[in-house]
Amino acid sequence: MLLSQLRTLVAIQKGGSFSAAADIVHRSHSAISIQMRQLEQQSGLVIFEKGRRPATLTPVGRQFLLKALDVCKAVDELNLIGKEDATSGSISIGFVPTTLQTILPIALAELRHRYPDLRVSVISGLSGQLAKAVTAQTLDFAFLTAPTAPQSELQITMIAEEPFAIITSLDCPIPRNPYDLFLSQPFIAFSRQSWMGKQIESHLAEAGVSFDPSIELDSIDAVENLVALGHGISIVPIRTLAPAHPKLCYTKAPGTPAPARRLTLASHRQTTRKTLHDTIVDIVIKNADA
Numbered sequence: 001m002l003l004s005q006l007r008t009l010v011a012i013q014k015g016g017s018f019s020a021a022a023d024i025v026h027r028s029h030s031a032i033s034i035q036m037r038q039l040e041q042q043s044g045l046v047i048f049e050k051g052r053r054p055a056t057l058t059p060v061g062r063q064f065l066l067k068a069l070d071v072c073k074a075v076d077e078l079n080l081i082g083k084e085d086a087t088s089g090s091i092s093i094g095f096v097p098t099t100l101q102t103i104l105p106i107a108l109a110e111l112r113h114r115y116p117d118l119r120v121s122v123i124s125g126l127s128g129q130l131a132k133a134v135t136a137q138t139l140d141f142a143f144l145t146a147p148t149a150p151q152s153e154l155q156i157t158m159i160a161e162e163p164f165a166i167i168t169s170l171d172c173p174i175p176r177n178p179y180d181l182f183l184s185q186p187f188i189a190f191s192r193q194s195w196m197g198k199q200i201e202s203h204l205a206e207a208g209v210s211f212d213p214s215i216e217l218d219s220i221d222a223v224e225n226l227v228a229l230g231h232g233i234s235i236v237p238i239r240t241l242a243p244a245h246p247k248l249c250y251t252k253a254p255g256t257p258a259p260a261r262r263l264t265l266a267s268h269r270q271t272t273r274k275t276l277h278d279t280i281v282d283i284v285i286k287n288a289d290a
Contacts (some may be wrong), residue, residue: 096144186232
């Protein structure tokens with residue numbers, strides 16, 4: 001049996017299903033199923049109760065899981081020997097899509113300049129997916145929207161407060177109450193499957209704005225471009241390190257306190273890469289203040 005199979009079993013236990021485990025270990029649902037069939041065949045054990053949804057461990061499966069947890073923990077501890085707070089070797093960083101064209105290139109270039117022996121791998125995903133990966137320690141760090149619920153295994157470091165702005169094309173008149181725009185203009189929404197999209201939806205509901213998005217996208221750049229072309233209005237954060245779109249009017253969303261997206265860096269509470277964590281935070285904040 002393989003260590004990857006044991007890690008997948010642990011991910012199923014943490015996530016509660018094969019689908020959740022697929023997000024945690026970055027594999028397809030079918031790959032998870034194949035791994036677990038192979039694990040049962042190689043161990044000679046019936047680990048999952050057949051026909052049960054969600055995935056349910058048999059009594060022997062629960063015993064097997066406890067041993068798998070011990071093995072994974074021991075391997076993680078072995079991997080850390082001699083690597084405590086190292087600035088060489090390899091790290092993995094996750095980025096939400098809204099940071100791919102702003103924070104990613106700056107952080108990557110500066111890390112490579114400061115630590116030429118450090119190998120950095122990058123993935124992109126929504127905040128919830130990245131948070132699960134950091135919790136499972138398949139990612140070292142992740143830039144994401146601040147969690148709306150407590151994350152006991154994560155250390156969350158504030159990077160920036162990004163105020164929300166109602167965006168319109170330059171020729172669109174702004175009423176005294178900018179929320180009145182939602183009565184007359186099509187609304188182009190940022191994906192409500194994301195933590196940021198849910199935060200925007202919640203803010204609009206609190207402001208008494210009823211809306212039915214005509215378009216829903218998971219790219220702020222795409223949202224801004226459509227608004228600039230006159231297809232409607234939207235509400236997005238004024239992103240750190242991102243230049244204002246030259247064909248858009250940005251009106252900060254009213255509210256007390258002012259609504260904003262909190263951009264954070266997430267790491268596992270047990271991370272040993274404190275120097276790299278602090279360096280990444282320093283790189284972004286210094287560039288944002290420049």
